[in-house]
Amino acid sequence: MSQSNVVVLDNGGGQIKAGLGGERDPTTVIPNCLIRPSSTKKWILPDHNLNSTTTDLTSAAVRRPYDRGYLINPDLQREIWSQLFTSLLHVTPSLSSLLLVEPLFSLPSIQRSIDELVFEDFGFKSLFVADSPSLVHLYEASRRPDSLVSRAQCSLVVDCGFSFTHAVPVFQNFTINYGVKRLDLGGKALTNYLKELVSYRSVNVMDETLIMDDVKEKLCFVSLDVPRDLQIARRPGKDNLFRCTYVLPDGITHTKGFVKDMDEARRCLTMPDGTPPPPSGTNEDMIEVTEKPEDRRRIDLTKNEFNLTNERFLVPEMIFRPADLGMNQAGLAECIVRAVNSCHPHLHPVLYESIILTGGSTLFPRFAERLERELRPLVPDNYEVKITSQEE
Numbered sequence: 001m002s003q004s005n006v007v008v009l010d011n012g013g014g015q016i017k018a019g020l021g022g023e024r025d026p027t028t029v030i031p032n033c034l035i036r037p038s039s040t041k042k043w044i045l046p047d048h049n050l051n052s053t054t055t056d057l058t059s060a061a062v063r064r065p066y067d068r069g070y071l072i073n074p075d076l077q078r079e080i081w082s083q084l085f086t087s088l089l090h091v092t093p094s095l096s097s098l099l100l101v102e103p104l105f106s107l108p109s110i111q112r113s114i115d116e117l118v119f120e121d122f123g124f125k126s127l128f129v130a131d132s133p134s135l136v137h138l139y140e141a142s143r144r145p146d147s148l149v150s151r152a153q154c155s156l157v158v159d160c161g162f163s164f165t166h167a168v169p170v171f172q173n174f175t176i177n178y179g180v181k182r183l184d185l186g187g188k189a190l191t192n193y194l195k196e197l198v199s200y201r202s203v204n205v206m207d208e209t210l211i212m213d214d215v216k217e218k219l220c221f222v223s224l225d226v227p228r229d230l231q232i233a234r235r236p237g238k239d240n241l242f243r244c245t246y247v248l249p250d251g252i253t254h255t256k257g258f259v260k261d262m263d264e265a266r267r268c269l270t271m272p273d274g275t276p277p278p279p280s281g282t283n284e285d286m287i288e289v290t291e292k293p294e295d296r297r298r299i300d301l302t303k304n305e306f307n308l309t310n311e312r313f314l315v316p317e318m319i320f321r322p323a324d325l326g327m328n329q330a331g332l333a334e335c336i337v338r339a340v341n342s343c344h345p346h347l348h349p350v351l352y353e354s355i356i357l358t359g360g361s362t363l364f365p366r367f368a369e370r371l372e373r374e375l376r377p378l379v380p381d382n383y384e385v386k387i388t389s390q391e392e
Helices: 074-089 108-121 132-143 148-152 187-201 209-219 226-233 293-297 332-341 345-352 367-378
Strands: 006-011 015-020 028-031 034-036 061-063 097-102 126-131 154-160 165-171 181-183 244-247 305-308 355-358 387-389
Touching: 006 074, 015 074, 028 074, 034 074, 074 108, 097 108, 108 126, 126 132, 132 148, 132 154, 132 165, 132 355, 148 154, 154 332, 154 345, 165 332, 165 345, 181 332, 187 209, 187 305, 209 244, 332 345, 332 367, 355 367, 367 387
Parallel strands: 006 097, 097 126, 154 355, 355 387
Antiparallel strands: 006 015, 015 028, 034 061, 154 165, 165 181, 244 305
């Protein structure tokens, strides 16, 4: 069988990446959902990254086949796959084999539903089911044959996905199931938190999931010093390095949201580490209160833009400090330590030196650097900590 007869399908809760075996990059990357724009009653498959130039996504309804990382609507998944295979990949399932990437610890009932989709509905010739961490490990080992990952055939894959985050020890291309630790936080929770913050402070965006996903991906970053950044975020006007503006679609002149000034938004990323906070007792007095409490509760429908300041780093902060939001969860660094400690002591130094980041939520700027700072105090001094960010 030629490689082109193998369909590769990374079927995530948030995104689908699909292509043909042997290709360097996916043929297509689309959200794993159907959307219904407010201007129509028809459910459609969204474009790549939802950057449609013709469809207004304001208040678009969203239906997802996955919830909390598990397939709950096989019929909806069948509809999405059908459009994917025919319109985007142009493959004939009956002449192809399928390599399917599934979440860890999928329930037997869900696995049976997937089997029915693959063989009964689409008629694929054969199916191979893999989990993301083992493939990530295999890819990194083959990409860098002289690395420790390749030589030791051992790594710790940190997968921050749409529904949750896993710290997964991998040994000889197999996940060590008893060592896997889960953090019930992912990209969906981060977007929901951002929606709440913006809706409370600026304009009601609770129904704008697709737009707020775009805001999160373009403007959020990981803070290396939260107390310092919180003080900087209180500075007025242009002294606030984090302030930036996002313009919502108006359905007339533009159907997509966009960052008003990307150079302004990137200022904070060029800020050298160790920037001193403002002198205490000065800038806080300078903050001008421009709205009354009753105005905050009133939704201004004429407002088509909003400012972001400390929301930009408080949202990704959830991954490192979920307890600050009242969640009874350990942060990512502690989650990794627990995963390593579940394995044989001989593997501990190798795992800490072979941490691989994957998943959309690891793409926030400075994610790896912050994780290393969090991990270092928790790891024995004689162990080296080395974190590799996977290519997007």
